[in-house]
Amino acid sequence: DAEGRVTELFLVPFFGACIHVPPPAPNQLVYVILAEPLELGSMADAYWVTGRMRATNRKTRLGASAYEMTDARTERYEF
Numbered sequence: 001d002a003e004g005r006v007t008e009l010f011l012v013p014f015f016g017a018c019i020h021v022p023p024p025a026p027n028q029l030v031y032v033i034l035a036e037p038l039e040l041g042s043m044a045d046a047y048w049v050t051g052r053m054r055a056t057n058r059k060t061r062l063g064a065s066a067y068e069m070t071d072a073r074t075e076r077y078e079f
Helices: none
Strands: 006-011 029-037 047-059 064-076
Touching: 029 047
Parallel strands: 029 064
Antiparallel strands: 006 029, 047 064
């Protein structure tokens, strides 16, 4: 958003998949639309993501997904 927070993202299957070329197959990605913007600390941070998920095709300039999660909530995952 205008304040630099994340409002939408791809949920990827493993660390590093977000910068992999080519991107993972659509059936391995979930396009997530967050209920509230997220201030991202580090690209290496892990999060629990919960929301309503459905099978649908979504294409962006960064990749394509076969699933979409809406009204998603995040919680930072502590190792």
